[in-house]
Each structure stands twice: as C-alpha cells, then as structure tokens.
Amino acid sequence: MGDLWDGLSQAFFLLVTLDGDLVEITLRSLQVTLSALVIASVIALPLGALLAVRRFRLRRVTIAVLNALMGLPPVVVGLIVYILLSRSGPFGVMGLLFTPTAMIIAQVIIIVPLIASIAHQALRELWTEYHDLLISMNTTHVQRMKALLWDGRRALLTASLAGFGRAIGEVGAIMIVGGNIDHATRVLTTAIALETSKGDFALALALGFILIGLAIAVNFAIHWLTQTEREGRW
Template sequence: MSEIWEGLRQAFVLVVQLDSDLVEITLRSLHVTLSALAVASAIALPVGAVLAVRRFRYRRFVIAVLNALMGLPPVVVGLVVYVLLSRSGPFGVLGLLFTPTAMIIAQVIIIVPLIASISHQALRELWAEYHDLLISLNTSKVQRMGTLLWDGRRALLTAALAGFGRAIGEVGAIMIVGGNIDHATRVLTTAIALETGKGDFALALGLGFVLIAMAILVNVAIHWLGQTEREGLW
C-alpha cells in the first residue's frame, strides 16, 4: 500500500513540476490526435451532411455500415494500416510506418465512422426542420448542406469532441503502427503501458492523470454543448 501512495506522490510531483518527458509525450499525443481529428472531421462532416440531404439507392446501406464501423476494433485497424505501410505493402515506399503520420492515419480510420454517424443523426433532425424552407428558396444541394453544417455547428462540434475522446485514449492501433519509439512516436497511452510494464508507476500514474484530465475536459465540453443546444443558446 505504501508503494502505491509513494507512486501517487511522485506522480503528483511530476505533474506539478511539468516533467520534461511528461510534457513531451503529452504534446505529441495532442499533435497526433488533433491532426487526426482535423482530417477525420474534414471527411466525416461532409459525409454526414450528404447522408442527411441526399437520397440515393444505397443510402440506408451506407448508414448501416457507418453505424457498424463505430465499433471497429482498433487493433484490426492497426494491423491493416501496418500491412499497407510495411515495406512489402503497397505504400511501403513512402516510409510512413513507425512515424506519427502512420498513427494519425490509424486514428482517422477509427474515428471517421463515429463522427460521420453522430453528425448524420444531428443533421438529419435539422434537415427535417429546414427542408421546406430550403426547397422553397430553390437552393442547390451544396447550399443546403452548407446551411446545415453552419447552423448545426454546435452539434457537429459535439461529434468532433466525441471523436477526440476516442482517439486520445486509443492504444492498440497506434502501438502497432507507431512502435512506441522514445522521442518519436511515444504517446500517453503507449507510454502508460510501457512504464507500467517497467515498474515505473510514478511516471505511469502521472501520464494517467494527464489522460484522465483530458477525458474529463472533453466530457465536460460535450455536456456543456449538449445543454446549450437543448436550451437553444447559439
């Protein structure tokens, strides 16, 4: 029991003193996750808008696939990306394996279905409200989707935050494609796994505190956005 308390004390000291390793790993985690979030949002939000506005033959099938992919196992994603980026793979010549870029690609694949599905649900409700008005104004499909994306920006931000929450806590895929290389691809989750295995509980707990703090901040932001959305505060 005394070892646990001593580990907690050392972890607190590391966080308060802004330990250099702790800061480096945290900043790298944010860089990878925010980059993946930006790319995933640029893909997923238009997809959500298209599914809300347009009616096409396989629309229901696409929606069902997106919903199913929300539970896609990250380890499988990591394995697929690893195969594609390995030297014998089709994109091996790019030399992206065991780099932050490979980690970003894996996270993008993981969170695109989540963001697209949530944004589609939000924009579908907004489209039902705006449908008659936008049709009467003789707007183009692009204008309709643009209007929905702008007016539904708070709900879409909630979708993006949900994607961020899943990406920042991911370990399986980025461990496979990143390799957990010190000063190169080591992020919060992979560092926690490594330091725990080494018995360095102080640094592992310090990293865990930072990760928990990020998760709490994201959940508070999602809750606050949900409250303002229901109250109609724009």
C-alpha cells in the first residue's frame, strides 16, 4: 500500500512540476493524433456526405465495409503498415518506418472508418430533411454535400472527436510501426506500457492521468455537442 501512495505522490509531483519527459511525450502524442485526425477527417467527412447524398452501385457494399472496418484490430493495421513501409515493402525506399509519420498513417487507417460511419449516419438523417429542398433547387451533388457538411458541422465534430478518442488511446499499431523510440516516437500509450514493465510507476501513473484527462475531456465535448445539437433541433 505504501508503494502505491509513493507512486501516486510522485506522479502528482511530476504533473505539478511539468516534468520534461512528461511534457515531451504528451506533446508528441497530441502532435501525432491531431495530425492523423485532420487527415482522417478530410477523407472521412466528405466520404460520409457522399454516401448520404449519392446512390451508386456499390454504395451498400461500401457502407458495410466501413462498418466492418470499425472493428478492425489495430495490431493488424500496424502489421499491414509495417509490411508496406519496411525495406522490402513497396514504400520502404521512403524510410518512414519507426517515425511519427508511420504512426500517423496507422492512426489514419484506424479512425477513417469510424469517422466516416458516424458522419454518414448523421448526414443521412439530415439528408432526409433537406432532400426535397435541395432537389427542387437543382443543386449538384457537390453542392448538396457542402450544404450537409456545413449544416451538420456539430454532428461531424462529434464524429471527429470520437476518432480522436480512438486514436489517442491506441497502442498496438503505434508500437509496431513507431518502435517506441525515446525522444522520437514514444507517445502516451507506449510510454505507459514501457514504464510499467520497468517498474517506474510514478511516470506511468502521471502519463495515465493525462490520458484519462484527455479521454474525459473528449467525452464531455461529445456529450455537450450532442446536447446542443438536440436543443438546436427542438
């Protein structure tokens, strides 16, 4: 019991004093995850709008694939990215393996299906409301997508926040493609795993508190946006 309290007290001390390693790891985690989130949102949100507005031959198949990919094990994503970026892989010449860029690629692949699926569900409901109006105005598919993306921006922000929450807590794929290299690719989740295995519970707990804080903040933001969206409709 004494070791637990010692670890907790040291962890709070690291948080209060803004320990250098703690700050570095946290900033790198945010840099990687936010970069992945921006790229994934640019891909996923228009895709969700396209699936809501346009009817094409493989639409149902695409939606089913996106829903299935939401449950894709992250370690499988990490393995695929590792093979593609390794020296013997097709993109090995770029030298991206064990870099933050490889971690960003893995996170993008993981969260694009999640964001696209949530965006599609939200925009599909919005499309039922706007369908007759936009059709009567003789708008193009691009104009309809823009209208839905703008009017559904709160719901889409919720989708992006869900993607952020998924990405920031990812460890399997990140460990495989990033290598958990000190001062290079070490992020919150991989650092927690390493420090725990080393027995350095103080730093592990401090990193864990930051990760929990980020998760709580994201959930509060999603709850608030959901409530304001409902109030706006009423």
